[in-house]
Amino acid sequence: MLLSNLDHVPGYRVARHLGLVSGNTIRAKHVGRDIMAGLKNLVGGEITGYTELLTEARNEAIGRMVAEAERQGANAVVNVRLSTSAVMAGAAELFAYGTAVVVEPDKTGGAG
Amino acid sequence: MVEYAIQAGILLGLLSLGFFAGRYNERRHRRGLERREAAGGPVLTNLERLPNGAVAVSGWLCMGSVVIASDYFKTFGASLKTLLGGRLKTLETVLERGRREAALRLREQAAADGADMVLNVRFETAIVMRGKNNRPYPAAEVVAYGTGVKLAPT
Numbered sequence: 001m002l003l004s005n006l007d008h009v010p011g012y013r014v015a016r017h018l019g020l021v022s023g024n025t026i027r028a029k030h031v032g033r034d035i036m037a038g039l040k041n042l043v044g045g046e047i048t049g050y051t052e053l054l055t056e057a058r059n060e061a062i063g064r065m066v067a068e069a070e071r072q073g074a075n076a077v078v079n080v081r082l083s084t085s086a087v088m089a090g091a092a093e094l095f096a097y098g099t100a101v102v103v104e105p106d107k108t109g110g111a112g
Numbered sequence: 113m114v115e116y117a118i119q120a121g122i123l124l125g126l127l128s129l130g131f132f133a134g135r136y137n138e139r140r141h142r143r144g145l146e147r148r149e150a151a152g153g154p155v156l157t158n159l160e161r162l163p164n165g166a167v168a169v170s171g172w173l174c175m176g177s178v179v180i181a182s183d184y185f186k187t188f189g190a191s192l193k194t195l196l197g198g199r200l201k202t203l204e205t206v207l208e209r210g211r212r213e214a215a216l217r218l219r220e221q222a223a224a225d226g227a228d229m230v231l232n233v234r235f236e237t238a239i240v241m242r243g244k245n246n247r248p249y250p251a252a253e254v255v256a257y258g259t260g261v262k263l264a265p266t
Binding site: 005006011042 | 126133171173178180186187239240253258
């Protein structure tokens, strides 16, 4: 599956549009990570545990979007957008959406 | 009386821990950012098209993210400042470092994947920690994403 946040995939030509696809996941932080995070709220700086947690969750949201695109017979998702929001204390929603398309290799060189 | 003294002592301890450790961490982070930014890499742009008729042969989604927290001293100062209104300079620097870190990670990821340039770069910021009574802590996630492209040889 090819992913791009442009309206096309460089080197390919869009043959068919299949419509909007999306994927989401809500993740809660767990206690072990919370203790470290509490400490980081005192001394400042990156909360590595949360960075990893949210990266993992975002990849899952993208994975669900990709699965939906595959079900529709797409081989690429263009104009991908990501969003994060805190939905309750200690939990965040990761959301990814884009347009599923069928693309073909562009032999003419194509416009960048 | 003793209780108040203990509470004041704890507050003072947390504030000075926040002040000194926070300042140390911020300086170290800033030095790291400057060093990595100077190292160069693919150019990031929020244009969707390549300038000057350049042609991309391939492209793929690239991301970089960070969750960054403020320190106790800054958080305390900022909550006092919200009573008066105005500019929260101390929190601005936290988000500024977060964005620079996310952009650098995006660039480093794109470079590792062989990109020459990253198009349509977007920043997304979200407050990810909320404490008691839904009070937001100044810990924010910044994600930078864009499409890394490989250019056709000219």
